[in-house]
Amino acid sequence: MKDHPLHKDTVVIHEGYEDQEHYGSLAVPLYQTSTYSFENAAQGASRFSGNEEGYIYSRLGNPTVRVLEERIAAIEDGAAALAFGSGMAAVSAILTHVTKAGDHVLCSRGIYGCTFGLLKIMEDKYKITHDLIRMDNEEEIEKFIRPETVCIYLETPINPTMELVNLEAVVNVGKKHGLQVIVDNTFTSPYLQNPISAGADFVLHSATKYINGHGDVVGGLLVGKEKEEIARIRGTIQKDYGGIMSPFDAWLLIRGLKTLPIRMERHSNNAEKLIAFLKNEKHVEEIYYPFDKDNPQFDIAKRQMRAGGGLISFTVKGGMQAAQRFMDHLQLIKIAVSLGDAETLIQHPATMTHSGVPAEDRLEMGITDSLLRLSVGLEHPDDLIRDMKTAFMALD
Numbered sequence: 001m002k003d004h005p006l007h008k009d010t011v012v013i014h015e016g017y018e019d020q021e022h023y024g025s026l027a028v029p030l031y032q033t034s035t036y037s038f039e040n041a042a043q044g045a046s047r048f049s050g051n052e053e054g055y056i057y058s059r060l061g062n063p064t065v066r067v068l069e070e071r072i073a074a075i076e077d078g079a080a081a082l083a084f085g086s087g088m089a090a091v092s093a094i095l096t097h098v099t100k101a102g103d104h105v106l107c108s109r110g111i112y113g114c115t116f117g118l119l120k121i122m123e124d125k126y127k128i129t130h131d132l133i134r135m136d137n138e139e140e141i142e143k144f145i146r147p148e149t150v151c152i153y154l155e156t157p158i159n160p161t162m163e164l165v166n167l168e169a170v171v172n173v174g175k176k177h178g179l180q181v182i183v184d185n186t187f188t189s190p191y192l193q194n195p196i197s198a199g200a201d202f203v204l205h206s207a208t209k210y211i212n213g214h215g216d217v218v219g220g221l222l223v224g225k226e227k228e229e230i231a232r233i234r235g236t237i238q239k240d241y242g243g244i245m246s247p248f249d250a251w252l253l254i255r256g257l258k259t260l261p262i263r264m265e266r267h268s269n270n271a272e273k274l275i276a277f278l279k280n281e282k283h284v285e286e287i288y289y290p291f292d293k294d295n296p297q298f299d300i301a302k303r304q305m306r307a308g309g310g311l312i313s314f315t316v317k318g319g320m321q322a323a324q325r326f327m328d329h330l331q332l333i334k335i336a337v338s339l340g341d342a343e344t345l346i347q348h349p350a351t352m353t354h355s356g357v358p359a360e361d362r363l364e365m366g367i368t369d370s371l372l373r374l375s376v377g378l379e380h381p382d383d384l385i386r387d388m389k390t391a392f393m394a395l396d
């Protein structure tokens with residue numbers, strides 16, 4: 001199968017599962033087991049000593065989880081991967097792995113709220129400091145590097161303003177100054193953007209979102225460009241902190257991944273249709289979408305993303321009251337946080353996902369009270385447009 005490189009559309013279906021030892025089961029079998037019996041004492045000893053490969057106990061490895069890990073590593077152009085019980089378990093594992101007490105981390109100026117919370121814990125407990133900065137060009141990033149800086153941690157697009165980080169600039173700075181580059185790639189999915197190919201060291205996902213795609217799993221994935229480095233994390237932080245993924249969740253994610261390419265195409269196409277509608281809607285002020293031709297960062301988007309994805313943010317005229325009134329008049333579109341599901345979801349960052357960010361900082365990041373974030377689902381776009389049209393009428 002590996003005679004020539006496979007397209008990602010094929011990799012999401014086949015990678016990591018070729019053998020026919022499982023009664024020819026076409027679907028990856030679910031190994032819902034916590035432990036594995038050894039043929040004899042000597043085998044148990046040699047598994048533990050590392051002389052013989054094989055499974056020991058499911059916190060250290062599980063065959064169903066391993067298929068998912070191999071698959072995501074291939075999709076993300078990495079060498080190996082680890083599956084975790086949540087996106088935050090993946091974030092905390094990699095940040096713990098690359099830092100020690102007293103270090104400094106450079107972050108994109110917007111990061112997921114709980115990642116920010118984790119950095120606060122790291123600062124309080126271990127004096128690991130961080131700066132949240134714009135990352136438009138190399139000079140801008142270099143200004144903030146200190147002798148104790150060890151890594152650059154970023155999200156692109158940034159939630160919920162959809163501002164992009166210039167991956168090329170970050171990678172150049174990382175290489176020049178020996179800093180590890182870690183990208184939370186949740187928002188684009190591994191189908192639309194592959195930061196390891198662009199030179200990043202690690203990529204992580206809240207698999208809860210596009211990778212699963214069906215809103216029924218919480219999980220995380222971490223991909224590295226070096227096998228040994230991932231093996232080290234498996235044998236230390238993942239083993240001893242223990243935030244592993246369950247075999248059943250891995251099985252569901254393997255199923256979800258098979259349709260990732262067609263889902264991402266549909267999410268992106270639907271988003272473009274909704275943007276065309278929103279542009280002509282009199283109650284809408286601003287629209288934020290990476291592949292919008294009017295987006296000043298459209299060039300960066302085209303360089304690092306294959307399509308725009310399913311997330312759109314926009315502001316409604318009339319402030320918070322109008323934004324909330326609009327949401328309350330939607331019927332098909334559900335008011336919910338999370339993203340990447342088949343259902344279209346809308347949320348109000350100022351009072352929901354970013355309510356914990358001080359108002360001043362929110363405004364500085366462009367998160368106004370009238371901003372709404374839409375996770376465009378897989379429904380027929382005409383039905384979504386009709387739902388929004390009706391809700392906008394409530395603002396007349």
Ligand SMILES: Cc1ncc(COP(=O)(O)O)c(C=O)c1O
Binds near residue numbers: 208
């Ligand atoms: C960008 C991003 N990273 C990480 C996470 C954390 O993932 P999880 O909720 O799976 O722990 C989220 C969750 O919303 C997210 O949006």
